[in-house]
Amino acid sequence: MKSSVIIFPGSNCDRDMDVALKKFGFENQMVWHNDTDIPKSDLIVLPGGFSYGDYLRCGSIAGKSRIIKSVIDFANSGGLVLGICNGFQILTETGLLPGILQQNKYLNFICKNVFVKIKNKENKYFKNIKKEVLELHIAHNEGNYFCSNDELKSIEDNDQIAVTYCDHKGNDDEINNPNGALKNIAGVFSKNKNILGMMPHPERMIDPFLSGEDGSLFFKNLIEN
């Protein structure tokens, strides 16, 4: 499978994503934000970081960058688009995903391991993952997911909630909500489930010597589907 990682000025998880994708067999290439075309890909990834310094609002300038039109076209034609952390923020800024990401409830940057519950496996991202709960890693200041009541109803009705923060047993209640996200939402899909945005970083969990290995399950599933 071929993948492309977009580098915006200020992206800082681009290399980590490249390493992870290649480790699990993707043929990955890096694409510069100022380009207009994306080479033929099965998956486009918007990596974490602070695109354009996150000035104005996280992801907002990247949402208007030159490359983004090609990303939107690719997504609208059904291609797989994955946004991690800042990538998730960019996807909400482009309107490809519903909702917004506000500053964390306790106003601090949070870097730690969290558990997330997989809410929907009928999609390419989680299809054959046997576990119900994954241990992943978050590192963000603006991961507090929010959307209007109508939007919430719509994403619930369409099974667009991808993952929610929970404990190791899968209890996705308020105690296990690290950043104040609405309904503990850690990641959402587009209606067609071809676009996924999530705050946790699977690419930081691909090796037993790192914070954990559940990220490996994510990438293995992705390449196999």
Place this chain on the structure above:
Amino acid sequence: MVEVNEKIAIEHGLKKDEYKKICDLLKRTPNITELGVFSAMWNEHCSYKSSRIHLKKLHTKGNKVIQGPGENAGVVDIEDGDAIVFKIESHNHPSFIEPYQGAATGVGGIMRDVFTMGARPIANLNSIHFGSPDHEKTRNLLRGVVKGIGGYGNCIGVPTIAGQTCFDESYNGNILVNAMTLGLVNKNKIFYSKAAGINKPVIYVGSKTGRDGIHGASMASAIFDDKIEEKKPTVQVGDPFTEKLLLEACLELMAGKSIISIQDMGAAGLTSSSIEMASKGDLGIEINLSKVPCREEKMTPYEIMLSESQERMLIVLEEGKENEAKKIFDKWNLDFAVIGKTTNTKNIELFFENIKVAEIPIDFLAENAPMYDRKWVKATLPKENNFSKDLFKSLNLSDCLNKILIDPNIADKEWIWDQYDHTVMGDTIQKPGGNAGVVRVHGTKKAVAAAVDSSATYCYAHPLTGGKQVVCESWRNMISVGAKPIAITNCLNFGNPEKEKNMGEFVECVKGITEASKYLNYPVVSGNVSFYNETKDKGIKPTPSIGGIGLLSDYKKMLTMELKNEGNYLLIIGKTEGHLDQSIFARNIFSNFNGPPPEINLFNEKQNGMCILNLKKDNLLESCHDVSLGGILTAIAKMSVKSDKGVKLFPIDGLVNKFEYFFGEDQGRYIIEIKAENLEKLENKLKKDSIHYDKLGMVESDKITYGNDLKISIDDIKEGYKKWLKEYMVN
């Protein structure tokens, strides 16, 4: 234009005789721009005028040292063609005035020092010291500093892997913010600041120059008074996004062959960077200040030369490479301007709007900068306390332990490091909160360990011993993750060097550092000095911070402090003599602040450290933790909390009582965990090598016990230890 006179010189922080020396050297009165340049180059921060004479004595050589002090950062060999560039630097004064920006630009500055040499930063660390938790400013300063460090490092995408936070009332009016960065470089692709060749283009890249930070370096060498708020404009403002672009652009340019020398614009901005490059190359330099990209209107030559705007670099390029270089900086949307050239005059010549506005021989600014052999007094070793037996009668171990675990200097610092991205770059294999942070050397089997230490209490009680101790502690941190210690960087934070006592503290701490680093072959390769940490006549305790690095040839064999399995034995390597003077125990339980610090025996230190590395090599160690503040029981509690496992302690025998044994802060000790089946083999080895050890206990399920004297569950320990800082910050 302002007429320069003695009064104006003094306002610039120069002394009367220094001003006279300037006039004598120039054989005329300097103009205001020239005076500004002199004041920047001759202040303590840039000239090291009080410390130079002593720093020369540091132990700086070793077979792993590629570059010692004197460059932007030190460089050491980590084999296979790889090298680590690293340095620690203070940003104390600005952080007290404006904690967020002060700390942020401290991190930005030290990262620039590292990538200026061609290295990609792979880890950040910091050592931060605050006043008493009860002091009205402490909470906000701590919050601001932590946010500043995180705000900068997180954005750049370099993990903050370890650090140290201390509280002591001597920092009430002068907090310390010391930032350290490690970078990875190919040892044949290191860039230096020494310019070479004449008529080579001098290039300015990065952010535009503004009026921020003018006289920042002079401010950093001044004593604070009631009017410090007025100094806010001297604090620089950081832009980590631009720094990230600058980092990528510089590394891209460095991949080619067009750079002759490169220097970041740190303290004293364009002044010190241009002079340093020319001085090292024994050249002159000509700068057209009208070409410097400015962010504000009508900036004067004086302001342009003294601005400390961040995220700027000065580069001497090969002729004809300008366009190639410009393309790279255009790509990253950064300013690029040819602002001058190297010359053979050995002068710095500044032009503005086609008029020569300054001309000074470079050696007046560099080699001829003042150097003082200041008076100092030697400290005497304080008398021992000899605590009477009665004092211990009413005590019990668990009360003492609980009290010690919520001492602000012991309590868990997760609230801090949770705010630092410590996992970006995907190579952090030991996170903050352990003996040391460890990152893999990307794509190899190797890993680099790093830690920062300081022991102001010990240094204050006896500077010579304290200086030795802090180097040993750093060495132990490396050993206890299984890394071979390589080298250190030091940040020497002291009070007013014009006071004999403060100067004495400096001289003797440096002597202690030198003795220990020489004995342990743990050389100093970089660092900085921060004097005048004094507010209204009250100075800080002498606080040398030591940043150490070590190498693991196989990261899979790294040691951690988490207890592994029930039934395993715990041993302590090194002798426990129950030294309570200057300990956390004496402070918290006896409210006693007197006596000598624990003695340092360098022979034992080395012996015990090498012993641990040998045991590791034989795969005998399950976990390891060095014993420091709070002694054995505190160390055990920390190991237990990290692993949710308990320890059954064995009865002690010997001449000391249980409080002395469990809370004494004797040096050179490690707690190790081993499998029961390896006990005999291990004991034989230790006996053969004449290593002192005690059998300490056995790993148990969920509590720490010592006969009937102590029974405390891990959950109860966490209650205080894990929560103290979080609760303090909410209140």
